[in-house]
Amino acid sequence: MxxxxxxxxxxxxxxxxxxxxxxxxxxxxxxxxxxxxxxxxxxxxxxxxxxxxxxxxxxxAGGRVSFDLPLEPVGTPFQHMVWKALREIPLGVTWSYAGLARHIGREGASRAVGSANARNPLSIVVPCHRVVGTSGKLTGYAGGVPTKQWLLEHEQRMRGHSPSAGFDALSSDRRSAPGAP
CATH class of the missing domain: 3.30.160 (Double Stranded RNA Binding Domain)
Known part of the structure; x- marks a missing residue:
């Protein structure tokens, strides 16, 4: 190809x-x-x-909240399941790895979800940066944790939340988001 x-x-x-x-x-x-x-x-x-x-x-620029592009990432069926679920996380909302595992019906597969998340080839468009540790702590990101933090703060600004409020403010979004784990 x-x-x-x-x-x-x-x-x-x-x-x-x-x-x-x-x-x-x-x-x-x-x-x-x-x-x-x-x-x-x-x-x-x-x-x-x-x-x-x-x-x-x-x-x-702050004017687009989702992407509408034809996508064909290369990966395993499990990775594709995780990457599809990542696209369901709303802008400015974070889910935990455990929550993402529950969302795809694989409770207890947090590590496998984390591995698939780490191999996401479509950074930003497939928003793996929206997945955080169970405590809300920012964990690894292929582009570096400072980039992950910047992306999350950018999305919070787009949603009208103050980025200075920190990531504890994301917890309430996570609980109130429809279908959120």
Whole structure:
């Protein structure tokens, strides 16, 4: 399968976007942990990459709360189940790994959920940054914990919450969110 790539500027650093002929396959942050080395042709004019860049720019400007892109990440069936569930977490809301495991009907699979979350190839668009430890503590993120914190604070600002309130304020969102674990 032929891949195309482009780099997009963002407030969290350069993002490397990848797409096949018709769908976005990956978005990697600079210094992304576990990012594979992919062979791809330069795709500055690729329609999926252009649309992904446009939607990411809107998100970072505070005008987009969800993404509408064709996605084809490579992963196992379990990883796809977790990545689909990640897209169900509302903007500015956090779920715990245990809560995400319960949500997909795999209570007790927190570690497996964490592993799938860590291998999410579509950073930001598939919002793995919205998953935190059971205590609400920010845990690892492929782009680094400071990037995770920035993304969560950005989303809180978009929702109209004060980022200075800290992440304890997210607990009430988590409990009140429809379908939230």
């Amino acid at each position: 032929k891949l195309y790539t482009t780099t997009s500027k963002s407030p969290v650093g350069p993002l490397r976007l990848y797409a096949n002929e018709g769908a976005l396959t990956a978005i990697y942050l600079e210094n992304h942990k576990r990012a594979p080395v992919l062979v791809a042709s330069e795709g500055d004019g690729h329609p999926v990459l252009r649309e992904a860049q446009r939607q990411l720019e809107e998100y970072f």
